[in-house]
Amino acid sequence: MDVVVVPADGVLTVTELDDDARPGPASMLDWADLPALVERYEPSRPRWVWPDTSAVYPRLLQAGVPVARAYDLRAAHASWRRPRT
Numbered sequence: 369m370d371v372v373v374v375p376a377d378g379v380l381t382v383t384e385l386d387d388d389a390r391p392g393p394a395s396m397l398d399w400a401d402l403p404a405l406v407e408r409y410e411p412s413r414p415r416w417v418w419p420d421t422s423a424v425y426p427r428l429l430q431a432g433v434p435v436a437r438a439y440d441l442r443a444a445h446a447s448w449r450r451p452r453t
Contacts, residue, residue, distance in 0.1 A: 370439075371409055373402070373418045384414075403431035415439055 370385040383394040416438040
């Protein structure tokens with residue numbers, strides 16, 4: 369399972385993707401609610417997908433909430449743009 373977290377305009381849009389990458393309903397939440405959401409999901413070991421780890425993960429660490437797996441879209445995009453040798 370993947371959980372997609374998209375920050376925009378001071379709130380987060382959170383969407384769970386099933387094992388076939390089909391999205392469930394999106395929900396909106398405040399940044400302050402993210403640590404509790406992560407704690408609720410982490411026992412099932414989802415992969416967190418967000419646009420930029422540096423914008424999301426420090427807030428979780430500050431709240432004492434680490435994640436086991438995450439996918440940073442900005443970092444992935446940067447690696448795809450690198451010329452192959």
